[in-house]
Amino acid sequence: MASQNLVSTKLQIEAVLTVTPFQATDPRQTLRVSVTEPADSGIFRTCLNLILYYNKVVDEDSGWIVAGWIKESLSKVLAEQPMLGGRLRRREDGNGELEVVSNDSGARLIExxxxxxxxxxLGSKERSEDAEAELVFWKDIDEQNPQYSPLFYVQVTNFECGGHSVGISCSILLADLLLKEDFLKKWADIHSAELAKNDGPNTPIFYLPNLKKPSYSAALYPSSSNQNKTWGKTMMFKISDHQNINLENESGRKLILVCVEDAEHKVGVKMASKFPVFFRGSYDLLKIESCTKHGNKIVGSQLKLKNQISTARWDDLGANEIAFGQGNKPARVTNWIGSVCDGLVMATPSSSVEGTCELNVIVSIPCEKLI
Structure with a gap:
């Protein structure tokens, strides 16, 4: 933790604000969260983190300008994907079940x-997973009053050279929207369009150096809870056979276990014997089910299942091509899932180019559970 503490002393939060959708969401969308067992704290703590690092390309470029325009573009893309500006709440029917509602409460933008x-x-020995956690902001969802907690954060960090990073943190409950719905590309396209209207990176309306009052105090801003999380080593897979993507049957669960075993072998880390599977089977339902490993090696007919599975890469998500104006693509991209506890699996169906159904599977295993 020494490296994290050293970097922490060099990071200062300058501003925190809420960005709401450009227009009201009507009708509101809901996502029911169905949990087979009582919800543990992982539902409220786990998040997908993504950091994009950008070099300075023009003299007038700065993270302060980028953040100002991000406020505008984020507001517009939230209108297209309002769930990211919504909140988790307990359903009104009194049974204690959870749901995410697009109530336009907004995302958080941190400068x-x-x-x-x-x-x-990037070149320092100080840079580590803990150090990079300073470049994303995440506050655990309040378990007692979840309706007050944002589910999506964006942190723009300015470096002394004029370079900057854009750190994104999203609740695991909505992470599939970033992975499946091409959200980042839509956002970057909107951002570039906003800049084009103004003939380049002119000073945006929200430009912190012009708005900051001499009496402000950085100590007033809350600290992120991200540095207290358990890091996960993560691998991605694609399952091609559409007939086996139903996790309610035995074949679907076997496919998940094949992915888990393959991930354990490749990263040299063991998953816990029991772990949650987040499955977005339909637009308005997220199922969270427990899956148990039986300790058996994959033998016999299960070997055939491996032919349906291929390894995917984070690069396949296209984050390396995301340019927030001026054609400035990231110099580096990092991503991870935080607070994975006993590990987790996230499974999201998608349609392939050929029109057949695929299942995207992400396996994240706690770093300390070494084989």
Whole structure:
């Protein structure tokens, strides 16, 4: 933790604000969260983190300008994907079940500055998973009053050289929207369109250096709970056989276990014997089911299942091509799932180019559970 503490002393949060959708969501959307066992704290703590690092490409470029325009573009893309600006709440029928509702409460935008250059940070021994956690902001969802907690955060961090990073944190309950719905590309396209209207990166309406009052205090801003999380080593897979993607049957569960065993072998880390599977089977339902490993090696007919599974990459999500204006693509992209506890699996169906159904599977295993 020493490296994290050293970097923490060089990071200062300058502003925190709420960004709401550009227009009201009507009708509101809901996502029912169905849990087979009593919900544990992982539902409220686990998040998908993504950091995009950008070098300075023009003299007038800065993270402060980027953040100002992000406020505008994020507001418009939230209107297209309002669930990311929604809140988790307990259903009104009194049975205690959870649901996410697109109530337009908004996402959080954080502006920060780092007392080092981008090249120093990326090339320094100080840069580690804990250090990178300073570049994303996440606050655990309040278990007693979840309706007050944002589910989506964006942190723009300015480095001394003029470079900047865009850190994104999203609740695991909605992470499939980033992976499946091409959200990042839509957002970047909207951002570029906003800049085009203004003939380049002119100073946006929200430009913190012009708005910051001399009396402000960075200590007023809450700290992120992200650095207290358990990191997960993560692998992605694609399952091609559409007949086996139903997790309610034995073949579907076997496919998940094949992915888990393959991930354990490749990253050298063991999953817990029992772990949650997040399955978005339909637009308005997220199922969270427990899956148990039986300790058996994959033999016999299960070997055939491996032919339906291929390894995917985070690069396949297209984050390396995301440019927030000026054609400035990321110099580096990092991503991970935080607070995985006993590990988790996220499974999301998608339609392939050929029109057949695929299942995208993400396996995340706690780092400390070494084989």
């Amino acid at each position: 920060a500055k780092m007392a080092m250059t981008l090249s120093e940070f």
